[in-house]
Amino acid sequence: MSDTAYLQQIAQSDYKYGFETDIEVEKAPPGLSEEVIHYISDRRGEPDWMREWRLRAFRYFMSLLERYEETYPRWAHLKYPDIDFQAISYYAAPQRKPRYKSLDEVDPKILETFRKLGIPLDEQMRLAGVAVDAVMDSVSVATTFKEELAKHGIIFCSMGEAIENYPELVKKYLGSVVPYTDNFFAALNSAVFSDGSFVYVPKGVRCPMELSTYFRINTAGTGQFERTLIIADEGSYVSYLEGCTAPMRDEHQLHAAVVELIALKDAEIKYSTVQNWYPGDAEGKGGVYNFVTKRGICLGENSKISWTQLETGSAITWKYPSVILKGDNSVGEFYSVAFTKGYQQADTGTKMIHLGRNTRSTIISKGIAAGYSNNSYRGLVKVARTADNARNFSQCDSMLLGDKCGAHTFPYLEIENPTAQVEHEATTSKIGEDQIFYCQQRGLSEETAIKLIVNGFCKEVLAQLPMEFAMEAQKLLAIELEGSVG
Amino acid sequence: MALLEIRNLHARVEEKEILKGVNLTVNAGEVHAIMGPNGSGKSTLASVLAGREDYEVTEGEVLYDGKNLLEMEPDERAREGVFLAFQYPVELPGVNMATFLREALKAIREHRGLPPLSPAEFMKLLKEKAALVGLDPSLKQRSVNEGFSGGEKKRSEIFQLAMLEPRLAILDETDSGLDIDALRAVADGVNKLRSPDRAFVIITHYQRLLNYIVPDYVHVMVDGRIVRSGDKSLALELEEKGYDWIKEEVGLVA
Ligand SMILES: Nc1ncnc2c1ncn2[C@@H]1O[C@H](COP(=O)(O)OP(=O)(O)OP(=O)(O)O)[C@@H](O)[C@H]1O
Ligand SMILES: [Mg+2]
Numbered sequence: 001m002s003d004t005a006y007l008q009q010i011a012q013s014d015y016k017y018g019f020e021t022d023i024e025v026e027k028a029p030p031g032l033s034e035e036v037i038h039y040i041s042d043r044r045g046e047p048d049w050m051r052e053w054r055l056r057a058f059r060y061f062m063s064l065l066e067r068y069e070e071t072y073p074r075w076a077h078l079k080y081p082d083i084d085f086q087a088i089s090y091y092a093a094p095q096r097k098p099r100y101k102s103l104d105e106v107d108p109k110i111l112e113t114f115r116k117l118g119i120p121l122d123e124q125m126r127l128a129g130v131a132v133d134a135v136m137d138s139v140s141v142a143t144t145f146k147e148e149l150a151k152h153g154i155i156f157c158s159m160g161e162a163i164e165n166y167p168e169l170v171k172k173y174l175g176s177v178v179p180y181t182d183n184f185f186a187a188l189n190s191a192v193f194s195d196g197s198f199v200y201v202p203k204g205v206r207c208p209m210e211l212s213t214y215f216r217i218n219t220a221g222t223g224q225f226e227r228t229l230i231i232a233d234e235g236s237y238v239s240y241l242e243g244c245t246a247p248m249r250d251e252h253q254l255h256a257a258v259v260e261l262i263a264l265k266d267a268e269i270k271y272s273t274v275q276n277w278y279p280g281d282a283e284g285k286g287g288v289y290n291f292v293t294k295r296g297i298c299l300g301e302n303s304k305i306s307w308t309q310l311e312t313g314s315a316i317t318w319k320y321p322s323v324i325l326k327g328d329n330s331v332g333e334f335y336s337v338a339f340t341k342g343y344q345q346a347d348t349g350t351k352m353i354h355l356g357r358n359t360r361s362t363i364i365s366k367g368i369a370a371g372y373s374n375n376s377y378r379g380l381v382k383v384a385r386t387a388d389n390a391r392n393f394s395q396c397d398s399m400l401l402g403d404k405c406g407a408h409t410f411p412y413l414e415i416e417n418p419t420a421q422v423e424h425e426a427t428t429s430k431i432g433e434d435q436i437f438y439c440q441q442r443g444l445s446e447e448t449a450i451k452l453i454v455n456g457f458c459k460e461v462l463a464q465l466p467m468e469f470a471m472e473a474q475k476l477l478a479i480e481l482e483g484s485v486g
Numbered sequence: 487m488a489l490l491e492i493r494n495l496h497a498r499v500e501e502k503e504i505l506k507g508v509n510l511t512v513n514a515g516e517v518h519a520i521m522g523p524n525g526s527g528k529s530t531l532a533s534v535l536a537g538r539e540d541y542e543v544t545e546g547e548v549l550y551d552g553k554n555l556l557e558m559e560p561d562e563r564a565r566e567g568v569f570l571a572f573q574y575p576v577e578l579p580g581v582n583m584a585t586f587l588r589e590a591l592k593a594i595r596e597h598r599g600l601p602p603l604s605p606a607e608f609m610k611l612l613k614e615k616a617a618l619v620g621l622d623p624s625l626k627q628r629s630v631n632e633g634f635s636g637g638e639k640k641r642s643e644i645f646q647l648a649m650l651e652p653r654l655a656i657l658d659e660t661d662s663g664l665d666i667d668a669l670r671a672v673a674d675g676v677n678k679l680r681s682p683d684r685a686f687v688i689i690t691h692y693q694r695l696l697n698y699i700v701p702d703y704v705h706v707m708v709d710g711r712i713v714r715s716g717d718k719s720l721a722l723e724l725e726e727k728g729y730d731w732i733k734e735e736v737g738l739v740a
Contacts, residue, residue, distance in 0.1 A: 099518070134605070144715065193589050200733065234721055274726050295646075348716025433539075434576050435536055435576050435578055436574045437539075437560060438572070438575070438578070439586075439590075440537075440559070440560040440561040440564065440571075441536050441537075441560055441561075441563075441564050441572075441588075442564055442586070442590040442646065442649065442650065443561055443564040443565045443590045443591075443593040443594045443597070444561060444564075444589055444593055445593070446561070448589055448593070451576060452578070452581050452585070452586065452589065453581065455580070455581070456578055456579055456581035456582075456629065457580055458578035460580070
């Protein structure tokens with residue numbers, strides 16, 4: 001069996017076995033109504049202001065749903081059946097009992113993938129859903145991290161805890177970058193969001209660690225409508241990692257997350273994502289639909305927001321991490337690798353909105369398509385009248401592995417200020433037969449050759465990931481490539 | 487047993503016959519030079535030996551170390567010790583030279599039943615071989631051939647040859663585009679790599695290279711066939727008289 005086949009099997013087996021039915025899962029009845037919003041708020045023990053906020057978003061979403069034909073976003077280069085929003089259950093209690101007693105019970109093929117990715121043992125257990133001391137371990141690790149962060153005054157907690165303990169910060173910033181009126185999925189998320197992470201880094205503090213290990217230990221399975229809010233106060237710095245290279249199991253097909261980043265004067269936020277959700281079976285059935293709204297605002301002068309993403313999973317990816325460059329001299333960056341195979345479809349890119357003077361943005365996008373997949377880059381560079389001397393550099397390269405897949409580039413430019421300097425480069429190439437032959441002539445198998453060439457193609461982007469994550473990302477890409485060409 | 491035995495090899499590309507019955511025997515330890523006019527099929531022969539897919543072998547056979555070379559995949563041929571220094575080496579953007587060679591060496595050593603070198607051993611080897619062929623050390627840190635000058639590309643091919651220690655090295659016009667110093671450095675490198683169990687097939691247009699690398703045999707290829715073989719003096723004769731007299735002798739001039 002080829003590795004790709006077994007990876008698919010892994011993903012399928014996750015679905016086949018799912019979560020055990022003997023767990024008492026508290027679940028809302030399917031459908032969306034005002035009662036459901038109250039149900040969610042009640043279960044989560046939320047204050048009235050939060051409940052009101054959800055209800056406003058809910059009413060807005062319902063008004064969109066009523067005019068579904070006009071309001072549903074169909075401009076992306078994606079094909080999928082209509083989603084029945086009244087067939088989805090919008091709340092399930094998050095606690096889950098472990099599925100296995102020890103690693104011996106876990107499918108050896110899953111463990112093999114973990115091993116290839118170099119994921120540490122305790123984390124393997126957690127990801128596979130093994131009980132034992134793993135849970136204990138992660139709790140203690142988490143506590144250590146929390147103490148270390150508290151020393152610096154950094155707040156890092158679940159959105160639920162933030163609503164309870166830091167209502168002023170949440171009230172001030174939640175929805176300030178992505179209002180619920182922003183788009184169809186943002187409205188839905190605002191009404192029903194499950195949980196997510198909250199980060200606040202105080203003035204002048206440089207967060208001493210990547211907010212990664214902690215995150216990975218604590219928030220696997222935060223659910224299908226994640227909500228993340230990160231605030232970097234003046235002169236602070238934080239690097240945040242989201243996701244996981246291991247194949248992610250999840251029982252929800254529709255995912256609609258919202259992530260908001262706020263960088264005040266002289267602050268910097270670096271946000272890195274690895275997305276590897278279930279892509280569907282060989283025919284593309286059953287994969288995750290991922291509709292994400294991610295946006296940051298460089299609110300203060302000299303601030304910087306940098307998005308880096310490696311997208312390899314999901315059946316449908318609809319995602320445009322963007323930056324609003326409001327503060328003078330602020331900097332926005334977007335580095336992306338999107339790899340699609342099988343019947344996967346990705347429509348991803350960014351928006352760089354230049355409002356302040358001397359603002360700069362960089363876009364580097366690498367799309368790789370194999371199998372029958374479709375891979376699109378969609379990006380907007382907007383330079384407002386106010387943005388004197390704005391500069392943008394965009395480079396969007398696509399590589400095709402095979403001749404049944406597609407790569408597309410949709411760059412949009414809106415330039416309202418004559419001093420803007422905007423540069424756009426785009427290439428589409430088929431992986432070179434002569435490059436592969438050259439590698440083979442040095443003794444490398446075709447598969448190794450393709451891995452090397454693709455990794456080389458993505459190098460600039462992968463180099464932006466934090467060191468340890470970059471190594472994992474490379475391995476992930478290599479595993480994804482196995483058997484995907486031919 | 488000869489290291490390489492080519493018998494009546496015919497090959498075509500896109501319906502056009504290019505090799506029209508090549509015969510050649512190369513023993514371990516020997517250096518063979520192949521000369522001949524442009525378009526006569528020299529690079530095609532090299533490509534067929536390395537296993538390039540575009541070329542279809544229609545007749546004949548090639549034995550390498552007694553085994554049927556034509557049945558092997560290109561990477562297997564390389565692991566068995568066939569090395570081609572390309573006339574036009576391709577660029578591999580973003581692929582670090584050291585990583586590339588580490589992977590290649592690993593594959594070749596595994597094929598020979600050897601464990602991979604430790605990172606320290608590998609780095610040492612890299613340094614040694616770079617010095618041997620006079621490769622600018624900074625080139626090792628760069629992406630394979632990306633942005634290399636013409637001469638640097640050629641030198642990097644010989645560097646790779648030194649790293650991978652093949653048994654049969656085919657050099658396709660490694661000398662063209664080299665300045666005098668580079669030519670001498672490349673030739674020096676090749677001479678240092680000569681050994682009783684390694685053979686070289688050197689494709690060249692210039693007798694000059696053969697002053698530095700003295701061949702045991704010189705062959706002349708015309709219109710897809712080796713039409714004459716001799717020793718080093720044949721190269722001198724060609725330099726002086728060109729190819730027409732040979733073409734005439736074998737009846738290939740209209
Ligand atoms: N892929 C190809 N498609 C079509 N024709 C080809 C192809 N490869 C080689 N040829 C033709 O085959 C003939 C021999 O080419 P080859 O490159 O082997 O010659 P050569 O002896 O190496 O010449 P040179 O000295 O110029 O390098 C030429 O006429 C060339 O145009
Ligand atoms: Mg040639």
